[in-house]
Amino acid sequence: MILDDERLRQSVTKRTRAVRTAVLRWSQQNLRDFPWRRQSDPYRVFLAEVSLRRTTARAAMRAYDLLTTRYPDFEAAARATEEELRECFVSVGLQNARARLLHLAAVKVVEEMGGRLPPDMNALLSLPGVGLYAAGAILSLGFGVRAAMVDSNAVRLYSRLWMDVLPANPSPELMQAIGEHLVPEREHQVYNLAVIDLGALVCRFGRPRCSSCVLTHKCDYFSQGH
DNA sequence: CTCCTGCCTC
DNA sequence: GAGGCAGGAG
Ligand code: SF4
Numbered sequence: 001m002i003l004d005d006e007r008l009r010q011s012v013t014k015r016t017r018a019v020r021t022a023v024l025r026w027s028q029q030n031l032r033d034f035p036w037r038r039q040s041d042p043y044r045v046f047l048a049e050v051s052l053r054r055t056t057a058r059a060a061m062r063a064y065d066l067l068t069t070r071y072p073d074f075e076a077a078a079r080a081t082e083e084e085l086r087e088c089f090v091s092v093g094l095q096n097a098r099a100r101l102l103h104l105a106a107v108k109v110v111e112e113m114g115g116r117l118p119p120d121m122n123a124l125l126s127l128p129g130v131g132l133y134a135a136g137a138i139l140s141l142g143f144g145v146r147a148a149m150v151d152s153n154a155v156r157l158y159s160r161l162w163m164d165v166l167p168a169n170p171s172p173e174l175m176q177a178i179g180e181h182l183v184p185e186r187e188h189q190v191y192n193l194a195v196i197d198l199g200a201l202v203c204r205f206g207r208p209r210c211s212s213c214v215l216t217h218k219c220d221y222f223s224q225g226h
Numbered sequence: 227c228t229c230c231t232g233c234c235t236c
Numbered sequence: 237g238a239g240g241c242a243g244g245a246g
Contacts, residue, residue: 093230
């Protein structure tokens with residue numbers, strides 16, 4: 001495993017239960033509500049992740065609403081031209097890359113997977129535009145299979161929680177390993193969403209709002225008096 | 227490193 | 237005005 005630094009592994013293990021509990025408790029009153037969180041259809045989760053890539057949730061909604069209306073399933077998305085798909089993304093950016101990858105993925109799902117996403121990590125990772133984060137989201141939110149969703153919010157949150165024991169520039173693989181260690185078997189969907197919302201609302205970029213954070217008792221960054 | 231637009235925070 | 241936002245491919 002990548003988590004081979006003994007001091008870090010011990011620290012993560014020691015705080016896992018408390019972090020899970022605090023995150024899940026916080027989620028009961030603070031989870032944000034978005035259109036893509038109201039359905040667990042794997043295709044819709046997939047569309048949401050394409051729309052949310054390097055894009056704030058508010059903006060991603062514009063693309064997501066257009067996509068779900070115009071292309072209700074993979075067959076519809078595969079039939080569309082790349083230029084038609086591009087229209088859904090012009091207001092949120094990265095339109096060329098998103099349209100190209102979405103179309104390639106839709107064609108592959110239709111031609112090689114019977115028009116449906118499989119609940120299999122390696123199969124999902126074989127799709128154009130689907131990396132560890134998107135595959136984790138599809139597995140956890142779409143299929144109810146335990147998987148970590150390690151996005152920039154999770155990385156920022158975990159980096160601060162374990163600031164004292166983490167290397168100066170932690171690799172993506174290391175942060176992924178920490179995320180996979182922390183995500184619980186029970187309620188992994190809620191946990192994944194709550195970590196993202198904590199990063200977006202409390203442990204934000206720049207100055208985190210530690211005064212309203214439920215993790216201060218397990219946080220290196222807070223303990224150092226920032 | 228680029229792709230990328232619009233909005234928010236600093 | 238600069239930097240960053242539910243990343244991933246080439
Ligand atoms: S205490 Fe502050 S730095 Fe630590 S997780 Fe909470 S918001 Fe982030």
